[in-house]
Amino acid sequence: MIRFVLAGLTAMVLLAGCDGGGSTVGPDPPEPTGPTPLELATPAGFPPLPIPADNPMTVEGVALGRRLFFDPILSGDNSIACASCHRPNAAFSDPRRVSLGVADREGFRNAPNLTNIGWANPRLFWDGRAESLEEQVPHPVVDFDEMDQDWGELLAELQNHAAYPALFEAAFETTQITQDLVTKALAQFERTFISAEAKFDRVQRGEATFTDAEARGFELFFTERGECFHCHGNPLFTDNDFHDIGLDAAPDDAGRSDVTGKRSDYGKFKSPTLRNVTVTAPYMHDGRFATLREAVQHYATGPRPSPNLDPLILVGGFGLSEQEVDDLLAFLETLTDPAFLNNPALRPPTVNGQ
Amino acid sequence: MRRGIFLIAALALLWAGCDSSDPIDNTSPGTVVLSFSFEVDGEPLGFDDSSFSYVNAAGDTYWVSTLRYYISDVVLYDSDGDRHEIDGFHYVDAEDASTLSYTLSDVPGGEYTAVTFFLGLDEEKNLPNSLPTTTENLNMAWPIPMGGDVWGYHHLKLEVNYINPVIPAEPPFNAHLGLDNYVTVRKLPFPETARVDANTMELTLSMNVNEWWKTPNTFVFADHPPMIMGMPPLQRLLADNAADAFTVKAVTLRD
Numbered sequence: 001m002i003r004f005v006l007a008g009l010t011a012m013v014l015l016a017g018c019d020g021g022g023s024t025v026g027p028d029p030p031e032p033t034g035p036t037p038l039e040l041a042t043p044a045g046f047p048p049l050p051i052p053a054d055n056p057m058t059v060e061g062v063a064l065g066r067r068l069f070f071d072p073i074l075s076g077d078n079s080i081a082c083a084s085c086h087r088p089n090a091a092f093s094d095p096r097r098v099s100l101g102v103a104d105r106e107g108f109r110n111a112p113n114l115t116n117i118g119w120a121n122p123r124l125f126w127d128g129r130a131e132s133l134e135e136q137v138p139h140p141v142v143d144f145d146e147m148d149q150d151w152g153e154l155l156a157e158l159q160n161h162a163a164y165p166a167l168f169e170a171a172f173e174t175t176q177i178t179q180d181l182v183t184k185a186l187a188q189f190e191r192t193f194i195s196a197e198a199k200f201d202r203v204q205r206g207e208a209t210f211t212d213a214e215a216r217g218f219e220l221f222f223t224e225r226g227e228c229f230h231c232h233g234n235p236l237f238t239d240n241d242f243h244d245i246g247l248d249a250a251p252d253d254a255g256r257s258d259v260t261g262k263r264s265d266y267g268k269f270k271s272p273t274l275r276n277v278t279v280t281a282p283y284m285h286d287g288r289f290a291t292l293r294e295a296v297q298h299y300a301t302g303p304r305p306s307p308n309l310d311p312l313i314l315v316g317g318f319g320l321s322e323q324e325v326d327d328l329l330a331f332l333e334t335l336t337d338p339a340f341l342n343n344p345a346l347r348p349p350t351v352n353g354q
Numbered sequence: 355m356r357r358g359i360f361l362i363a364a365l366a367l368l369w370a371g372c373d374s375s376d377p378i379d380n381t382s383p384g385t386v387v388l389s390f391s392f393e394v395d396g397e398p399l400g401f402d403d404s405s406f407s408y409v410n411a412a413g414d415t416y417w418v419s420t421l422r423y424y425i426s427d428v429v430l431y432d433s434d435g436d437r438h439e440i441d442g443f444h445y446v447d448a449e450d451a452s453t454l455s456y457t458l459s460d461v462p463g464g465e466y467t468a469v470t471f472f473l474g475l476d477e478e479k480n481l482p483n484s485l486p487t488t489t490e491n492l493n494m495a496w497p498i499p500m501g502g503d504v505w506g507y508h509h510l511k512l513e514v515n516y517i518n519p520v521i522p523a524e525p526p527f528n529a530h531l532g533l534d535n536y537v538t539v540r541k542l543p544f545p546e547t548a549r550v551d552a553n554t555m556e557l558t559l560s561m562n563v564n565e566w567w568k569t570p571n572t573f574v575f576a577d578h579p580p581m582i583m584g585m586p587p588l589q590r591l592l593a594d595n596a597a598d599a600f601t602v603k604a605v606t607l608r609d
Binding site: 045046047048119218219222223224227229230233234235236239240241264305309310311312314315 | 525
């Protein structure tokens, strides 16, 4: 328990450390000693955070990634940043049903919650088509419906930028900006999206207690009455696996089978984490549910007999009463982590606190 | 396979030529690899798809979408009938090739004739939060409100759908075993005696999925609810059925 608190504090201190005290993350003079290693503490009970050997976490790498994440320079017409579709106050999801990219082009899936995304290796995207954050980053940059950027142009823009060459020098000891380094910096920043300070976590540590409704919701969530834990279990609240939960009798998005080519994967999507789920509306891969109540109600009465319906989901739902849905919603509220959602280190680098 | 069997035959011949007084004498430790394969009454197990469907003892047609379990505390029997227990556990996901072999190193040298193990984790191992926090182990956690504060993990997840003339839409049956309902696998004789002596002995273990549904208890899916984590006696019945689900198909010796 104590170790957990320490780990949490360390993570906060470290994250605050990357914030440069809330002021500009400006061009640092290149240090002769090279970038400063950043030790990210893994919250108690979490799996070890997978960090590729060729992209160690550094203070300067995270600071650079942070700046890139919020900078529209990444898109073809310099109008869209990663954060346009992954909003920090929405746990890096998008409040729009499907995201709008360059020139308001519509994508076809909802931008997911990126809470604890560092643990999603090797299954990034709703269909798991990227195997690491490093592999994932280039997708939105060149996607026609998202940032519609040309890497050559982007690299030239960054290279000719007043601040970026020095930031790359600080992070990677070279002023030669490459796709590989842009990707690595963004991946480093994304690995700091760590959330483990929700009320649920405090209850686990004995520092808080559930209300009656939350306790009933916990009980439903973690028993076969609700079945939720099998796919959204503690501590990540996702099993990082793919399922068809019966949203449609004949799904029109192939999902996982686009990647594996297996008919038995047709219509399966990755279970999203339910940490901070109260702020990530709308819900499901296509954003079909505007409210969390509708999303939970699906499990109560909604599932249809789709060809690859998961055996853990029953056609017609678990028959949860309205009271039980309310209780589940009360429990899901306890997964909201204000310290994460308001963490200044996960907001745009600002000048004079702006 | 054939080469391995030939090798065993050759070794056996050589061995017969020697004066074998105590099989454990003068031998060096070796490696034993358990490799896991799956069948349904002799047909290889396919996954997730009604084109791989099987018929159980009760006559139900079914197919499998998930088969994940732990193996623990392997015991090898030497030719004197003595037990050599190798403490440890291993996670198997029948669909994930990287989990289909379990390597035991430093196994005492000697002549072995049989193997057994638990499917699942016994009282000593099945403790809350006792296993490394890998995604696999976390996904096997037994939830606290169902006894997970005492018993840490599922022993097994075997998830099937079946065809039933009365219940529409191919209902599921989820055989999730937990609590003290691990399987004490019967003693599995090797097809022939094999010697560990600074070498590797690979045991090809096959699980016949149909054994879960017969002897001593013929199992009718539709007689039971689709989820049974809250039904320990029913879990026990399945665990008893599975005691004879495994066979050692082959023993292969390598240098």
